[in-house]
Amino acid sequence: NGGKTFANPRNAAAGSLRQLNPEITASRPLRFFAYAWGDMSEMPADTQMGMVEAFRDWGFVINDRMKRCESVEELVKVYHGIEEERATLGYDIDGVVYKVDRLDLQTRLGFISRSPRWAIAHKFPAEQAFTLLNDIEIQVGRTGALTPVAKLEPVTVGGVVVSNATLHNEDYIKGIGPNGEAIREGKDLRVGDTVKIQRAGDVIPQIVDVDLAKRPEGAEPFEFPTVCPACGSHAVREENAKTGRRDAIRRCTGGLICPAQATEKLKHFVSRNAFDIEGFGDKQVDAFYADGFVTTPAEIFTLEARDRQALTKLRNREGWGAVSARNLFAAINERRSIDLHRFIFALGIRHVGEGNAKLLARAYGSWEAFSQAMVKAGDQTGEAWRDLNDIDGIGGIVAEALTEFFAEEHNLAQLAALLEEVTPKEAEVVDTGNSPVAGKTVVFTGSLERMTRDEAKAMAERFGAKVSGSVSKKTDLIVAGPGAGSKLKKAEELGLEVISEDDWFSLVGA
Ligand SMILES: [Zn+2]
Incomplete structure (x- = not known):
């Protein structure tokens, strides 16, 4: 049409879908291969391949290069075959994805954060x-x-x-x-x-x-x-x-x-997986920081009050009117109550990403419990320190970074100011229906015969339980296989409930 050329197919497709006007999207000849699904009331098949074949029967276009393989050698052969065809395909690809075919095995393998254990990309x-x-x-x-x-x-x-x-x-x-x-x-x-x-x-x-x-x-x-x-x-x-x-x-x-550190911290604080304040992005952080409007997270939440006292007048600023100022204040106020894991992630503590923030929120349940434990753990020897290190998935480097953060006076001062304005919610218990192990701390020990240790962990988490690597007073349940040693002994000393692997399966009804 004489317009600007798209840089690549990915941008062309994504840009077309993001159009606000659906007629523009409709005018672009976009096509797709169906290969996955969201929620389904009834599954038409119990394998990946069967699902895709059902899509084809329903009239969707599927990619006929999809193949069911029986060995690694076969997978690699298909990979090289597609690599040779790559240049002549008529669409861009950057590799091949291998998936476990059986859907029940996909479920057993589960996910790490957002990546499935049952699929892997092999890039060219x-x-x-x-x-x-x-x-x-x-x-x-x-x-x-x-x-x-x-x-x-x-x-x-x-x-x-x-x-x-x-x-x-x-x-x-x-x-x-x-x-x-x-x-x-x-x-x-x-x-x-x-x-x-x-x-x-x-x-x-x-x-x-x-x-x-x-x-x-x-x-x-x-x-x-x-x-x-x-x-x-x-x-x-x-x-x-x-x-x-x-x-x-x-x-x-x-x-x-350091203004660079301060603005980067603020950008992290308002980012999508942290406070996610609509209309408060990198641009606003830079502008507000430069003018001294907002230099700390807490000051985001006092912006409206200061505006009312005419100390700062947002609507008089270039690019701002009464409506846009009101919208921004409303978006800020919407975040005065926030999920605990988002709050922890927003603090920008070293090594504490989204995944670790979720682990911590689930482990401690409330801000009070979490923050008090972090201060106590500062001795790096006592019970609070051991509990922190016992959280499955939290390693020594993360534990150290957390206690160092909570040992800094100026961090505590900033936190106190922030907590005047914001209330972190109690961590929600995972929605696990009426799971009998929801919220319980489970330790697996000994050799398991019906599942691997990773599968056991994924399964327990699916049912809302927390898996720990060591036995303590806080353990609710021990699942012991043959050859269980010191952990079983400790559990018995503490008088904890010990069950077998078979008992575990009947308990959770799997
Ligand atoms: Zn600096």
Whole structure:
């Protein structure tokens, strides 16, 4: 139509679906292969292949390259066959997905976070291209990490225009890997270099090689800054007390005075999986921070009151009117009550991502219980510390980061101010119908015969139970197989309920 050309099929499809006007979407010749389903009242088949065949019988288009294989060799053969056909397919693909065919086995295998254990992608080799490294920019993250980013002469790799690539840290630029090994055969990266870019699937593009023959004369080794570009504080590479190794990441020591850390923390705080405040995104964080409107999370929630006192007048600002200001205040007020795991995630504690925040919320149930336990665990020896480490999925690094966060006076002060404005909800118990083990802490020990340890864990969690690796007073139930040793003994000493694997299956009715 003489308009702008789409960069690639993915953008064309996604952009067409995101149109506000459905007529524009309808006018675009989009097609799809049916291969999965949402909720169904009645399953037409008990295998993946059977499901897809049912889709075909119902009139959906399915991909006839889908194949049922009996061995790994067969899978790999199909993979290579499709790889050969790839260029002539008439649509873009980046690999093949293998799935366990039997749906009951899919259920048994379950999920880790959002990724299924019963499906795996086998990607085709990444596409590569050469381009110029125009500059190396340093970004400061919310934990103060100085991250170098390659600014590239824009180049098309696998149908996508690439102009940035991650450089990880200063060692990476020097050609040194995380364990001191040489990467790119030890070749460093210099501004002006001709570099080889690689992009695989959705992965952030990487620089995999540099063409030394094309290095301009006088190109200097990159000098990594030792002060923060945002606040001028010293940026240091901490030494790990245990391993004695220097951290690969250089961090700004500015803390609260660093505007880059403060704005990145605020951006994290309002992000989609944290407070998710509508109309309060990166742009608003930058603008409000620059004007001193909002410098801490708590100040987001006092914005309206200050606005009313005419201390700040949002509606007089450029781009804001009375309606947009009112909408923003309404969106903020909607978040004065928030899920506990979102609240914990929003704090931006190192190593505490969404998954860990959910584990913590489920383990402690309420903000009061969680925060008091974190302060108590600060001794790193007592019962609170042991309980924290006992949470399945929470490792030592996470536990340390949590207690360090709660040992900082200024963090506690910011939290107190925030809790004046916001109330974290009690963690909801997983909806498990009338599961007899919902909310209970279960320990599996000994060798299990009807399921693997991972399956047992996935199953218990599906029924709303919490699985722990060690036995304590807080354990509700022990499922002991043959050969159970010290855990069983401890359970018996504590007088806890011990059942067999068969009892477990009849208990949960599986
Ligand atoms: Zn700084």
